[in-house]
Amino acid sequence: MTQIYVVGHKNPDNDSIMAAYAYANLKNMTDADNQYVPVRLGDLPAESAMIFEEYGIEPPALIERVGEGDVLVLVDHNEMGQAVDGIEDAEVAEIIDHHRIADVSTSAPITFINLPWGSTTSIITKLYEYFGIDTDRQIAACLLSAILTDTVILKSPTATKTDAEHVEKLAKVLDVDPVEFGMKIFKSRGGDDDVAVEDICGRDSKEFNFGGKKCWIAQYETVDLEGLRARTADIAAQVAKIQEEGGYDAALMLLTDIIVEGSDFIAAGDTDFIADAFEISFDDGPVWMPGVLSRKKQVAAKLIDYAG
Ligand code: MG
Ligand code: MG
Ligand code: MG
Numbered sequence: 001m002t003q004i005y006v007v008g009h010k011n012p013d014n015d016s017i018m019a020a021y022a023y024a025n026l027k028n029m030t031d032a033d034n035q036y037v038p039v040r041l042g043d044l045p046a047e048s049a050m051i052f053e054e055y056g057i058e059p060p061a062l063i064e065r066v067g068e069g070d071v072l073v074l075v076d077h078n079e080m081g082q083a084v085d086g087i088e089d090a091e092v093a094e095i096i097d098h099h100r101i102a103d104v105s106t107s108a109p110i111t112f113i114n115l116p117w118g119s120t121t122s123i124i125t126k127l128y129e130y131f132g133i134d135t136d137r138q139i140a141a142c143l144l145s146a147i148l149t150d151t152v153i154l155k156s157p158t159a160t161k162t163d164a165e166h167v168e169k170l171a172k173v174l175d176v177d178p179v180e181f182g183m184k185i186f187k188s189r190g191g192d193d194d195v196a197v198e199d200i201c202g203r204d205s206k207e208f209n210f211g212g213k214k215c216w217i218a219q220y221e222t223v224d225l226e227g228l229r230a231r232t233a234d235i236a237a238q239v240a241k242i243q244e245e246g247g248y249d250a251a252l253m254l255l256t257d258i259i260v261e262g263s264d265f266i267a268a269g270d271t272d273f274i275a276d277a278f279e280i281s282f283d284d285g286p287v288w289m290p291g292v293l294s295r296k297k298q299v300a301a302k303l304i305d306y307a308g
Contacts, residue, residue, distance in 0.1 A: 002034045002071055004093060005063065007084055008120075009077035010041045011205055014185075017048040018146035019075035019120040020060050022139050023096060026124065027073070030131050036073070039063045041084055045203070050188040051145050055138045066090040076120040078104045078112075081207035096123055098158075099296060100304070103209075118163035119150035125166040135173055144170035144178070145185050152221070152258045153182035156293045186221070186258065192228050200231075201238045201253060208300055211307030213249040213273065216242060219295045225257035225264065232286055236266050243268040250274055254295060255286075262290040277306035 006024040008016020017040055024038035038060035044052070052059045065085040066072060073094040077083060079102035084090075092104060094111045098120050115123050121143045128135050135143060147167055151159035154167060171178040192200070205218035218239075222228050235253060243251035250269040257263070266286045267274050280287045292298045 004034050004036050004071045004073055005066065006036050006038045006073040006075060007041065007063070008075050009079075009082040009206070010084070011203065012040050012042050012045065012048075013076075013204055014045050014048050014149040015119045015121055015146040016040070016076040017044060017060060018051075018142040019096065019124055021057070022121060022124050022142050023073065023075055023127075024060075025139060026128055026131065026133065029133055037061075046189045047145060047149060047185045050185070051141050055141045057138055057142070074104065075124075078102050078114070079206075079208070080104055081209060096120055096127075098123060100301070116158075116160070118154070118156065118159040119147045121146035121150070122160075122163045122166050125170065126162070135170065137174060140170045140173035144174065144176075144181065148178065148182035148185055152256075152293050153179060153186075155258065155261060156297075158294045158297050186223065189221075192222055192224060197231065197234045197238045200228075200235060200255075201242060205242075206295070207248075208303070210300075210303045213270070213307060214247065215303065216246060216248045216251040217254070217295055217299060218252075219254040219256055219263075221256045221258050223257070223259050225255055225260065225262075228255055229264070232264070232266065236268070236286065239266050240268040252299070254292070254299065256293055258293070261293060262288060263292040264288055265292075273306070274303070277303050 006020045008020050020038040024036040027036040040060045040062055044059055067086045068089045070090040071093050072090050075096045078095050078097050092106050097114045098117050117123055125143050147163055151163055154164055167178045200220045201218050208215045239251050239253045248269055250273055252274055253266040255264040264286045267282050271282045275282050
């Protein structure tokens with residue numbers, strides 16, 4: 001019996017945490033030969049902590065690195081820059097993801113399910129159906145919460161019809177109104193005033209390689225961007241610091257208002273690369289980008305195209 005870690009990306013978001021938990025649970029019910037252990041690579045997001053507490057679930061354990069002999073299932077990423085340290089020495093047994101196909105490679109054929117849906121947990125919802133396993137209240141809460149955070153309550157352009165169907169189905173299991181449930185999840189993150197600038201920039205940051213350019217893109221979702229703008233100068237200084245100290249060609253912070261639906265772009269480093277890709281100018285500082293909610297679909301994809 002091999003122990004297999006199910007792990008999301010660094011700086012885990014709710015989708016990475018819930019996908020690891022729910023997929024390990026599904027695998028343990030469908031694969032008697034191995035033991036699947038959900039793990040995480042960073043602090044629990046507030047909303048994950050709230051769901052685990054409310055539904056009496058033991059959160060995935062924190063790991064820092066893996067090595068020779070470790071076997072992994074990757075969820076919610078397939079990009080080396082976002083994966084656990086030491087992954088090059090470990091074995092990747094499976095990948096379940098909803099991002100671009102990036103640079104994780106394997107020596108043998110594996111199960112690699114990648115669908116352009118709104119969240120990894122949406123794919124996992126479908127896999128429960130596929131294996132004919134009912135989602136109990138605990139699993140339904142995990143899956144629903146993460147479909148809703150990853151799709152910004154189905155408002156993100158990444159949300160698909162399938163995601164909406166899964167939301168409806170899971171909300172029925174919990175007997176909740178999905179929008180109310182979603183707002184409760186977002187509100188569990190607390191007010192912005194309690195969040196340090198380091199956390200605003202660090203909580204949901206990802207590293208990308210765009211045609212040889214090493215880029216850092218972080219996103220912070222708020223329901224009150226206007227209030228947060230009082231701290232734009234501090235946030236911009238922090239973004240510049242991260243860009244310099246991290247050796248990034250460019251750093252881009254998205255302050256996303258999920259109610260108004262749009263993002264402030266705050267950039268540092270090779271800002272011309274970003275400005276040219278979006279046909280905007282950072283000469284007067286941060287730029288408001290109406291309608292931009294998705295880092296993946298509306299930002300990273302554009303920078304990949306532009307770099308290529
Ligand atoms: Mg994620
Ligand atoms: Mg995701
Ligand atoms: Mg996200």
